[in-house]
Amino acid sequence: xxxxxxxxxxxxxxxxxxxxxxxxxxxxxxxxxxxxxxxxxxxxxxxxxxxxxxxxxxxxxxxxxxxxxxxxxxxxxxxxxxxxxxxxxxxxxxxxxxxxxxxxxxxxxxxxxxxxxxxxxxxxxxxxxxxxxxxxxxxxxxxxxxxxxxxxxxxxxxxxxxxxxxxxxxxxxxxxxxxxxxxxxxxxxxxxxxxxxxxxxxxxxxxxxxxxxxxxxxxxxxxxxxxxxxxxxxxxxxxxxxxxxxxxxxxxxxxxxxxxxxxxxxxxxxxxxxxxxxxxxxxxxxxxxxxxxxxxxxxxxxxxxxxxxxxxxxxxxxxxxxxxxxxxxxxxxxxxxxxxxxxxxxxxxxxxxxxxxxxxxxxxxxxxxxxxxxxxxxxx
Amino acid sequence: xxxxxxxxxxxxxxxxxxxxxxxxxxxxxxxxxxxxxxxxxxxxxxxxxxxxxxxxxxxxxxxxxxxxxxxxxxxxxxxxxxxxxxxxxxxxxxxxxxxxxxxxxxxxxxxxxxxxxxxxxxxxxxxxxxxxxxxxxxxxxxxxxxxxxxxxxxxxxxxxxxxxxxxxxxxxxxxxxxxxxxxxxxxxxxxxxxxxxxxxxxxxxxxxxxxxxxxxxxxxxxxxxxxxxxxxxxxxxxxxxxxxxxxxxxxxxxxxxxxxxxxxxxxxxxxxxxxxxxxxxxxxxxxxxxxxxxxxxxxxxxxxxxxxxxxxxxxxxxx
Numbered sequence: 001x002x003x004x005x006x007x008x009x010x011x012x013x014x015x016x017x018x019x020x021x022x023x024x025x026x027x028x029x030x031x032x033x034x035x036x037x038x039x040x041x042x043x044x045x046x047x048x049x050x051x052x053x054x055x056x057x058x059x060x061x062x063x064x065x066x067x068x069x070x071x072x073x074x075x076x077x078x079x080x081x082x083x084x085x086x087x088x089x090x091x092x093x094x095x096x097x098x099x100x101x102x103x104x105x106x107x108x109x110x111x112x113x114x115x116x117x118x119x120x121x122x123x124x125x126x127x128x129x130x131x132x133x134x135x136x137x138x139x140x141x142x143x144x145x146x147x148x149x150x151x152x153x154x155x156x157x158x159x160x161x162x163x164x165x166x167x168x169x170x171x172x173x174x175x176x177x178x179x180x181x182x183x184x185x186x187x188x189x190x191x192x193x194x195x196x197x198x199x200x201x202x203x204x205x206x207x208x209x210x211x212x213x214x215x216x217x218x219x220x221x222x223x224x225x226x227x228x229x230x231x232x233x234x235x236x237x238x239x240x241x242x243x244x245x246x247x248x249x250x251x252x253x254x255x256x257x258x259x260x261x262x263x264x265x266x267x268x269x270x271x272x273x274x275x276x277x278x279x280x281x282x283x284x285x286x287x288x289x290x291x292x293x294x295x296x297x298x299x300x301x302x303x304x305x306x307x308x309x310x311x312x313x314x315x316x317x318x319x320x321x322x323x324x325x326x327x328x329x330x331x332x333x334x335x336x337x338x339x340x341x342x343x344x345x346x347x348x349x350x351x352x353x354x355x356x357x358x359x360x361x362x363x364x365x366x367x368x369x370x371x372x373x374x375x376x377x378x379x380x
Numbered sequence: 381x382x383x384x385x386x387x388x389x390x391x392x393x394x395x396x397x398x399x400x401x402x403x404x405x406x407x408x409x410x411x412x413x414x415x416x417x418x419x420x421x422x423x424x425x426x427x428x429x430x431x432x433x434x435x436x437x438x439x440x441x442x443x444x445x446x447x448x449x450x451x452x453x454x455x456x457x458x459x460x461x462x463x464x465x466x467x468x469x470x471x472x473x474x475x476x477x478x479x480x481x482x483x484x485x486x487x488x489x490x491x492x493x494x495x496x497x498x499x500x501x502x503x504x505x506x507x508x509x510x511x512x513x514x515x516x517x518x519x520x521x522x523x524x525x526x527x528x529x530x531x532x533x534x535x536x537x538x539x540x541x542x543x544x545x546x547x548x549x550x551x552x553x554x555x556x557x558x559x560x561x562x563x564x565x566x567x568x569x570x571x572x573x574x575x576x577x578x579x580x581x582x583x584x585x586x587x588x589x590x591x592x593x594x595x596x597x598x599x600x601x602x603x604x605x606x607x608x609x610x611x612x613x614x615x616x617x618x619x620x621x622x623x624x625x626x627x628x629x630x631x632x633x634x635x636x637x638x639x640x641x642x643x644x645x646x647x648x649x650x651x652x653x654x655x656x657x658x659x660x661x662x663x664x665x666x667x668x669x670x671x672x673x674x675x676x677x678x679x680x681x682x683x684x685x686x687x688x689x690x691x692x693x694x695x696x697x698x699x
Contacts, residue, residue, distance in 0.1 A: 026413045028414075029415045032420050032451070033451045036454050045412070065409065095434075147455060150431070151434055151463040160459075161498055206616070211534045214530070214564070214565060259650065262602070263603050266562075282564035283563070283564045307692065308688070309686070
């Protein structure tokens, strides 16, 4: 069922709309520690609104110029790179804080403000510079940092202190995808796909992906989305691994039936009310955001074998009845917390994945991703 | 700086000559405009002025600490701090230890911060004499606080590899498992240790010990996916995936008389035991009937939420 067809009593669209719109207005000073994540706040709000069917390109059109100011260029050793900085307020011209994450969030925001064509894409984005930036973030072992060392004047050095887990690899590949790369040959102009695949292989656990052998649904979604975007690298991993991963992902859906109730009094992270929700790892509570990460992962794998195993229907039931705030709008992490922006966006994204209206790999509603996917390579 | 009512804690340093770099307020049509308080404006003004001048000094280091405490996600400030530490401290062990002390304190107050663990790894990378012992208290404290914190477990495993220090790891995992037998990270840690410590395979008596240990923990809580996963992992990694009659009898002790096809489904103790049996029986044509029986029982009675998948497994048996 399309989200628009759900009864307003079960799914109060207007309250959700207000919830997201509030985050785009003026925020009190308690949000100031989120300054470096500002583009994430804008992106989650705009994507949330678009999932609700609201065309943000009209209402927020005037903010496009402001968003584009976050795109900055820098020259190093005779060539230039471009990327998004997290915030204009704390920007320092001599030392721009580009990051892969700001760039990805910034691009998502721009896409949400594009009218039918992709005008800004062609006219305002420095596609070649952004691709060169991504290129400079890859480490020798195939993983990615998000930013550069700050005092290495005149030279680009990958940050010595950034984490290099699958999240930044996902950001790198998604940015290149949004810039027009569609297969290994395209991606290979900017990054080493071979090294990236070595890194991804090293993150493969017995089933699923994670660090040091402990599979994690969020990292699994990053890895599978990368494989989906690269398109032609699936055979780098053995096919039984993918069936085991489906098995692992399906087991993340918490159940209140059959033998599962045996855990009721002994497992402190088992809650019978979590029925239908997904957890991020074994023996954890269900969580709204993992509903998205697991379902996205399952969608990618199920599409490949043209079979559907997941019980999306009870997942939607869980989200609507347990983590949705019908009073305030938005979604919470679980059935106890207050709603927050991140889980609100991810909760809606999971519902929209279920109804076939969301493109989980590039994290955009299909209405928006369709334009990107249809674009022939833009840029160089 | 001439203001007297300063909200910036100078920590005893003199910043009088620093012309603050004001944060820009001119944001017409800006979305998500945050109202900054005065402390934020002052701290950002001074720290960013120092950063702009690329100052490498003790007072600049102090200013980064003030900024990071206010805005822990400000990755540029973390990076600036690291560059200062590198240039100012070089390989001075005492000073680098002081930096680790600062980081310990910050970590305790900001357990979910995304920068702390990779920053710590970078510090140990430039430390002349890093030691695992120095890391244990903060690791213990963070795990005590949140026994399944993925970042903390990952950092511990990074340390194990970095220091090649394996001897405390199985007892450490056992202690966490005693506290909560369902702690999946602790179970995963056991397999991580076996795989990292022994390049080919662990000694046979260690595998035997691990099998006994795991079976005892399964007896304690049979419906526990983590311990069953570990048991199956031991077989697939180190025992050629060959399941002897003893382990089959062990698994069957948790599933009552399911395989005798009783009229009404019996109460069983573990669906994960049944899953393992289904898997074992599906490896051999001669036991396909038993595999089918197990998958059917999972689909219809013991794990109906995954019925679509168990039905698929039954279909795969014919292939």
